[in-house]
Amino acid sequence: MDNERLLKQIKFIVEIDKMKQIFRQNVVIGTSRNENDAEHSWHLAVMAMLLSEYAVEKDIDIFKVVKIVLIHDLVEIYAGDTFCYDEKGNEDKLDREKCAAERLFNILPEDQGNEIKNLWVEYEDVKTPESCFAACLDRIQPLILNYNTCGHTWKKPGVTSEKVLKRNAILEENAPELWQYVKETIEDSVKKGYLIKN
Amino acid sequence: MDNERLLKQIKFIVEIDKMKQIFRQNVVIGTSRNENDAEHSWHLAVMAMLLSEYAVEKDIDIFKVVKIVLIHDLVEIYAGDTFCYDEKGNEDKLDREKCAAERLFNILPEDQGNEIKNLWVEYEDVKTPESCFAACLDRIQPLILNYNTCGHTWKKPGVTSEKVLKRNAILEENAPELWQYVKETIEDSVKKGYLIKN
Numbered sequence: 001m002d003n004e005r006l007l008k009q010i011k012f013i014v015e016i017d018k019m020k021q022i023f024r025q026n027v028v029i030g031t032s033r034n035e036n037d038a039e040h041s042w043h044l045a046v047m048a049m050l051l052s053e054y055a056v057e058k059d060i061d062i063f064k065v066v067k068i069v070l071i072h073d074l075v076e077i078y079a080g081d082t083f084c085y086d087e088k089g090n091e092d093k094l095d096r097e098k099c100a101a102e103r104l105f106n107i108l109p110e111d112q113g114n115e116i117k118n119l120w121v122e123y124e125d126v127k128t129p130e131s132c133f134a135a136c137l138d139r140i141q142p143l144i145l146n147y148n149t150c151g152h153t154w155k156k157p158g159v160t161s162e163k164v165l166k167r168n169a170i171l172e173e174n175a176p177e178l179w180q181y182v183k184e185t186i187e188d189s190v191k192k193g194y195l196i197k198n
Numbered sequence: 199m200d201n202e203r204l205l206k207q208i209k210f211i212v213e214i215d216k217m218k219q220i221f222r223q224n225v226v227i228g229t230s231r232n233e234n235d236a237e238h239s240w241h242l243a244v245m246a247m248l249l250s251e252y253a254v255e256k257d258i259d260i261f262k263v264v265k266i267v268l269i270h271d272l273v274e275i276y277a278g279d280t281f282c283y284d285e286k287g288n289e290d291k292l293d294r295e296k297c298a299a300e301r302l303f304n305i306l307p308e309d310q311g312n313e314i315k316n317l318w319v320e321y322e323d324v325k326t327p328e329s330c331f332a333a334c335l336d337r338i339q340p341l342i343l344n345y346n347t348c349g350h351t352w353k354k355p356g357v358t359s360e361k362v363l364k365r366n367a368i369l370e371e372n373a374p375e376l377w378q379y380v381k382e383t384i385e386d387s388v389k390k391g392y393l394i395k396n
Contacts, residue, residue, distance in 0.1 A: 001378070001379055001382050003375060003378070003379070006252075006375060006376075006379060009248050009249060010342065010379070012248070013241070013244070013245055013248070013339075013342060014227065014342060014346055016241075016244065017226060017227045017228075017241070017343070017346075018227075018228075019237075019240070020226045020233065020237045021226065021228075021229065028215060028218045028219065029212065029215040029216075030215075030216075030219075031219065035218065036237070038236070038237040038240045038241065039217075039218045039234070039236040039237055039240070041240050042217070042236045042237070042239050042240035042243070042268065043211070043214075043215070043236065045240070045243060045264075045268050046211070046214065046268050046269065047211055049265060049268065049269075050207050050210070050211070050306070050310060051207060054204075062261075063260075063261040063264070066243075066261070066264060066265075066268075067247060067264075070240065070243050070244050070247065070264075071244065071247075108248070112248060141211075144208065144211060144212060145215070148212055148215075177201060177204060178204075180199070180201070181199055181201070181204060181208070184199050
């Protein structure tokens with residue numbers, strides 16, 4: 001095989017298989033097994049297909065949202081998953097992830113490496129309608145999983161209803177109907193004892 | 199929450215979490231753990247983003263390809279994964295999957311249930327450029343994983359190089375450059391002892 005471009009693409013496809021071994025804090029519904037980044041990204045992509053009608057921005061580019069959620073966690077292959085409520089771990093998160101992005105996206109042919117990197121930077125900046133809606137999905141998916149696993153991750157030390165509400169606050173402006181669902185789910189989770197009120 | 203439409207969508211999102219527990223025949227690279235359908239679908243979606251230039255049909259709708267690969271295995275939540283080289287299991291596969299589709303897609307609001315069902319039917323029919331390219335990705339992804347796990351699945355009884363080549367034959371017409379990669383990879387796998395020649 002002397003198709004250098006294709007070989008670079010295949011090398012990247014092999015490398016990102018590691019997403020299936022980057023474990024998140026929450027578990028898969030009905031199990032005690034932690035969800036991994038590949039599963040999480042797939043779930044977000046299907047959710048983007050189904051929930052786009054709730055984005056405040058009506059002419060949102062849904063394919064771009066899907067592309068963003070498919071690649072948004074790739075940098076964790078080298079930088080690892082940082083628990084969103086871990087203040088110390090979040091201090092150097094962006095630096096670690098920038099190095100990871102450089103290393104990972106450079107495996108691809110330059111044009112595609114740049115395309116994926118730009119999507120990731122757009123996601124991290126949370127300024128465009130697409131990246132804002134991708135961030136909304138990234139918040140609400142673990143909330144749905146935690147609600148359906150009796151608050152698995154929410155039982156870790158230091159997690160309170162106020163922190164979960166704050167973590168999801170991006171939905172208030174960007175997807176008000178989903179924000180309403182978030183608020184009611186948090187309230188119900190406190191009632192059911194899945195989450196400490198504070 | 200009295201938003202009936204949203205509650206149906208959330209119910210579906212919860213139900214398809216089960217994709218993370220439908221295991222395939224191949225393993226994740228570097229592990230002895232079987233890949234699941236959610237991981238497989240995510241991998242195909244990223245591959246669709248990267249490899250679309252190799253589709254013979256130049257005005258292919260890549261977003262549709264991505265949507266198809268994201269949902270193409272959902273029916274396995276109720277119908278289970280059928281090993282592609284299991285002749286007996288494949289006899290009633292379509293009937294089992296049609297029942298599963300009816301049950302699963304009806305959870306969604308009618309318009310979205312129909313949209314997903316139509317994408318799945320299109321995939322199964324393998325007639326449009328998008329479904330043909332989705333099928334190409336669905337064939338080449340396990341080939342890449344098997345090649346990178348010393349032929350894990352190919353060592354099961356009855357699998358031969360001829361059968362793997364036949365399984366991938368759809369690439370010959372629909373993505374000739376990827377077909378070239380497939381042929382060379384199978385040849386190399388036989389040399390390396392990952393796959394029996396026949």
